[in-house]
Amino acid sequence: MLEKLEIQYEKAILIGLVTQQQNEDKAKEYLDELEFLAFTAGAEVTKRFLQKMEKPNPKTFIGSGKMEEVRQFVEEHEIGTAIFDDELSPAQQKNIEKILKCKIIDRTNLILDIFAQRAQTSYARTQVELAQYEYLLPRLAGMWTHLERQRGGIGMRGPGETEIETDRRIVRDRIALLKEKLKTIDKQMAVQRSNRGALVRVALVGYTNVGKSTLMNTISKSKVFAENKLFATLDTTVRKVVIGNLPFLLTDTVGFIRKLPTQLVESFKSTLDEVREADLLLHVVDISHPQFEDHINSVHQTLDEIEGRDKPILMVFNKIDNYTPETIDEDDLVTEKTKSHYTLDELKNTWMSKVNGDVVFISATEKLNMEEFRKKVYEMVREIHVQRFPYNNFLYPDFSEEM
Numbered sequence: 577m578l579e580k581l582e583i584q585y586e587k588a589i590l591i592g593l594v595t596q597q598q599n600e601d602k603a604k605e606y607l608d609e610l611e612f613l614a615f616t617a618g619a620e621v622t623k624r625f626l627q628k629m630e631k632p633n634p635k636t637f638i639g640s641g642k643m644e645e646v647r648q649f650v651e652e653h654e655i656g657t658a659i660f661d662d663e664l665s666p667a668q669q670k671n672i673e674k675i676l677k678c679k680i681i682d683r684t685n686l687i688l689d690i691f692a693q694r695a696q697t698s699y700a701r702t703q704v705e706l707a708q709y710e711y712l713l714p715r716l717a718g719m720w721t722h723l724e725r726q727r728g729g730i731g732m733r734g735p736g737e738t739e740i741e742t743d744r745r746i747v748r749d750r751i752a753l754l755k756e757k758l759k760t761i762d763k764q765m766a767v768q769r770s771n772r773g774a775l776v777r778v779a780l781v782g783y784t785n786v787g788k789s790t791l792m793n794t795i796s797k798s799k800v801f802a803e804n805k806l807f808a809t810l811d812t813t814v815r816k817v818v819i820g821n822l823p824f825l826l827t828d829t830v831g832f833i834r835k836l837p838t839q840l841v842e843s844f845k846s847t848l849d850e851v852r853e854a855d856l857l858l859h860v861v862d863i864s865h866p867q868f869e870d871h872i873n874s875v876h877q878t879l880d881e882i883e884g885r886d887k888p889i890l891m892v893f894n895k896i897d898n899y900t901p902e903t904i905d906e907d908d909l910v911t912e913k914t915k916s917h918y919t920l921d922e923l924k925n926t927w928m929s930k931v932n933g934d935v936v937f938i939s940a941t942e943k944l945n946m947e948e949f950r951k952k953v954y955e956m957v958r959e960i961h962v963q964r965f966p967y968n969n970f971l972y973p974d975f976s977e978e979m
């Protein structure tokens with residue numbers, strides 16, 4: 577059902593709100609991310625629309641004046657898709673579709689679509705399909721019916737396309753079936769995991785596009801798919817890695833994102849079992865991204881949800897080669913020095929004190945500081961190993977003796 581199509585860039589616009597909880601800067605950041613998501617899904621963003629509102633309009637999300645402006649633009653420039661930054665209610669989606677007469681998708685829909693494009697294994701595809709059906713269920717009545725234009729492309733891959741006429745019962749049956757199927761695979765995977773033996777398990781976690789797969793490739797000499805798009809990785813990959821003479825298992829996992837659709841968190845719970853069952857987490861952060869601290873927070877949130885935060889964690893700040901602080905001109909007496917002006921050393925100092933030493937600064941592509949990274953990982957894995965097998969303590973000397 578989730579066929580993979582050649583990506584053709586389709587013309588899209590983005591629509592977001594400035595509210596009391598979300599000031600203009602935040603809204604812009606979200607739209608930047610939304611644009612990256614849209615690009616990943618295969619859309620080219622022609623224009624952004626931002627509106628200041630107390631809260632979203634219950635009928636059409638944005639106000640009627642703004643909507644008219646958007647409608648004219650859509651008509652004039654033959655826009656195929658309007659992408660909203662927040663989840664639309666089924667009613668909002670229908671109303672807006674009637675006015676704009678183009679495809680209306682929201683952030684959730686967009687993320688689901690990217691996942692559908694990228695799911696490789698039958699397991700990942702089943703998870704995505706389940707999430708898509710759950711998203712679809714409340715939106716079934718009258719969906720797509722006033723859509724006369726071309727079908728297909730973003731937001732149309734998956735169940736929406738072929739199941740237009742089906743009623744809720746059929747979708748519910750399908751959901752139940754998919755859940756059963758996942759349960760069976762879950763059991764098989766749990767068995768597989770338990771067969772991996774007593775090796776210490778380390779998982780790479782972090783926001784999407786921070787360099788987890790690149791780091792995996794660097795330290796395990798494996799070939800995991802990495803690219804500058806969001807959600808390059810959907811399936812977990814496990815590799816045996818040896819540092820010194822100390823072997824452990826390293827897992828690459830799906831990246832996290834702000835406003836992750838709840839359907840996806842739910843159906844990817846089992847993928848995240850790898851994280852839940854890991855002995856040590858390497859939390860990779862893209863320090864060159866202006867919102868890296870927001871990213872850290874949302875990763876923490878997701879870890880909380882899956883109860884993964886009470887494990888030892890090594891914070892790995894990646895992409896130091898790409899880090900450039902903002903500068904303040906010497907004669908500029910107005911601009912206040914903020915975190916974005918910190919040099920790498922200043923930033924290191926703040927973080928070192930925050931997470932008492934369990935932190936390392938590297939570049940996975942330029943291979944900067946990799947020796948310190950290996951040393952830190954070695955020591956943390958060794959500590960876990962020694963706790964678990966006190967009797968072969970002697971096997972694993974300190975990192976320096978070992979090297």
Ligand SMILES: Nc1nc2c(ncn2[C@@H]2O[C@H](COP(=O)(O)OP(=O)(O)OP(=O)(O)O)[C@@H](O)[C@H]2O)c(=O)[nH]1
Nearest residue numbers: 785786787788789790802803804807808809831940
């Ligand atoms: N400049 C720079 N770029 C890097 C570094 N590490 C990774 N990248 C780039 O960042 C992009 C994303 O890398 P991935 O390894 O795919 O990131 P990921 O965390 O696995 O992403 P998802 O699987 O999508 O969650 C790629 O274009 C990498 O080449 C680094 O140290 N410096």
Ligand SMILES: [Mg+2]
Nearest residue numbers: 788789808809
């Ligand atoms: Mg990856």
